[in-house]
Amino acid sequence: MRRIVASLFLIAALCGGWPATASAAPVLRVLAWPGYVEPEVAAEFRARHGVEIELTVVDNDDALLEKMRARAGGDFDLVAANTAEIARYAAAGWLQPIDPELIPTRRTQAPRFRNPAALPGLVHDGRLFGVPFTYAEMGIIYDRKAFPQPPDSLSALWDPRYQKRVLAFNGSSHNFSLAALRLGLASPFGLADKDWPAAVDQLIALRRNVLAFYSQPDEAADLFVRHQAALLFANYGSQQVKALADRGVEVGYFIPREGALAWLDCWAVTRGARDRALAHAFIDHLLGDTASRLLEQRQGLSSTRQGDSIQAAGGKPPHWLMPVEDAERRTRLWQRILSGDRRDRVLQP
């Protein structure tokens, strides 16, 4: 009888089947830039804290803003953004204040990155909202073979001799700042109403001179090599110099005499962070040895352990990114320029 029961049971078991139960390991949702959270870094954190990292990579500030705005920072636990963006998000209430006590590895950072007062944009209403992570100035990469004399000016990007051999970055804010530098305006971050048409003209002229507007460092390197580009606006700074050197291209890098934009990317805890302690632990982990080493060696970026690798051009300090006069407008107009609209259409309200 047992055998019969057993075989009936077997049949029943085959007819049915057990519902699969999904395991619910905690997940840390991280919004970051290429190369910021390398697989080794995520694996180490997972091993140490038993937490899965769900990484979302962005390649321009417009995309970052879109993702943060979607649910007022509710879709993520952590975000990496430059100081200007951090200030913007903090003002919008999309971030939670940082508790420095929970990030002991900060003490390995260079002193200038530990002084919030010296880092405009990170402090809002007396509370700290970002922890510096990496920084770079946005210089220009050039093919040494294409230039008997190394270029030193931003205008090289507009030079018709290099038409279709220029690679620029697809980012609204930086490109308007770049146009402002080219126009010699007082501040790249505060366009006056009268400055807009000129800036748009600059950018349309740039569009007609470039081969493409890239988003990711790898993509830029690939285009540079395949299309034998001569100039590359290095939005990612030294990270891109390294990417091209890794591909065996003989490149030079210069800070234009008109001045350079520089960014300092920081980690922030978003409004949606479910476990504040865990989010702080992740920031602490990203300041640690593995992350810092990979940032420098693999990405060619500077970690915040040293504070003096920014190049200055002609004694001018770099323009650290600041909140711009009207980010929305920059974005709107840039999308039109990128889509190929002509001047009048771009300048439509």
Place this chain on the structure above:
Amino acid sequence: MSAAAPLPLSLAQRLALAFALLALFAAGLTGYFAYQDGRQALLATATEQLATATRVLGGRIALTLDSVERDLLLLARHPDSVAALAGDGQSREHATDLFSRLVASRQAYFQIRLIAVRDGAEVVRVDRSASGPLVVGGDDLQEKAHYPYVYETLALPAGGMYISPAGINHEQGAHDAEGQPSLQLAMQVMSEGRNGGRLLGVIVINVDLDGLFHLLATDLPGGTDVYLANSSGDFLIHPDPRQAFAFDRGQRALVQDAFPQTRPLLARDTERATFRSGADAAGQADRLASFVRVEALPAAWRGARGERGVHFLLGLAQPLSGVLAKSGELAGNAIRNVLLAGVVAVLLAFILARAVTASLRQIEKAMANFGKPGAVELPTGRQDEIGALARRFAAMQVQMRAQLVTLEAQRQALDHEAQHDWLTGLANRRNLIGFLPQALARSTRQQSGLSLFFIDLDGFKPINDTYGHSIGDRVLVEVGQRLARGVRAGDFIARPGGDEFVVICEGLHAEEEVSRVAEKLIGLIAQPIELADKALRLQVGASVGIACFPNDGSDAETLTGAADRAMYAAKTAGRGVWCLAGALGHGKPAAAGATER
């Protein structure tokens, strides 16, 4: 006895139960394997069908992309395209008209554009919109030189065709295409000339990826999920919209992670793979999945100095529950058959068990009735073990009966020996002791008389001493025979020992009768005995004591004692006389009853 003790089962019940269980088990096993085989067959069929469907769909995609290539080629070489790029207004209108018709007829086309190499500006552009083909002109025409479908196409060898990676269209003002999955195919447009002509621009067709697939996948059975991945494994089409084009949102969702079995396809090791995909963390149930590698547009470039041709991974998946919906029916059939077979098996088992045990019971009955009248028929005719058992038992019965007869004869002989004198064959003392009380009881009941004659031989001892015991024995035998002749047929004669004899006659009442018997006996004994072989003539006499019931005693002991005393009185009175015990008590002379001799 505890309550849990099992009820004793008869052999028939146990046999029936064992047979039934065995039959049920066999039926269950058969049913189970039939179900399994049926299920396997269903799975195999479904797998084959799914693989075929995937292959067919893959073929359709390749064909459709090939047809886009043909359109592109046609448009690139069309004189109106060439002339429009060269600045001819009339041709531009003709080209616009041509593009509109194509967009209207090709459901998977988002846009067809002619872009001048001179400034990268669109010259002719027709977009698909909600209201049908939309001709874009004037200020709405855009400059597109910095888009890959222009700069990559221009960088190709003369006449080259470019295919973009599948992506989300972020170009503003693209009407239906805006924000949609699409891919662009573009080709150089050359002026006509002896030496291959001059590069005038590019013709670009923007293909609606979702539209293409909805068009192709309309005849798939319900519940079928469609997957499409690019050559890196990024999902382009996925039932869960969050998984499709995840790279466009800064994330990765890869086919090789969701379906590890597709790795060899991505590595271009195999053409297709069909497999069962286990339940995943996203709560998807067991599925049957089939993937093929779709190779298309072998001539198309993926970029200047880049690779040629495109390949996608196309997959179809069906929930296993749907595939095996019919296996529920199979299981039902199997269970019904098992139950039916089970019922038949139980019935057969009982009949079989009864057939076996009926014969056994017959044998058992025959054993119980052994030795009793009315023989029970044995199943000796059967040719099986039970028949053999019955035949063996019948033979044993015959043998036992024969032995019983022998035993009875022996018992009777022993009984006779115990009750009779071995020499004369007359009753012995034990017989006499047994017989007398019975005879007395009988006489009491019938109120009749009984006479006991106690006979002692005279002159026997000298014969014994003179001629030996053998001669003495022959004398005793002769005396016994004479006594038998001298009494009635029913009278009792015994030789209690030595030379003493006892005769008991029932039904004698009168004294005359008694004395006549006594005298007759004395006379018979007194006749000479001839032993011819020994040439001897011997003679013995007899003294007889007689006791009569009821006068001389009503019980055996009294009566015997009285006869004994009467015999001694007769011996004392002189040999060859008889004496009645009744006469002794009255002081009569012992010889009162003596004969005249």
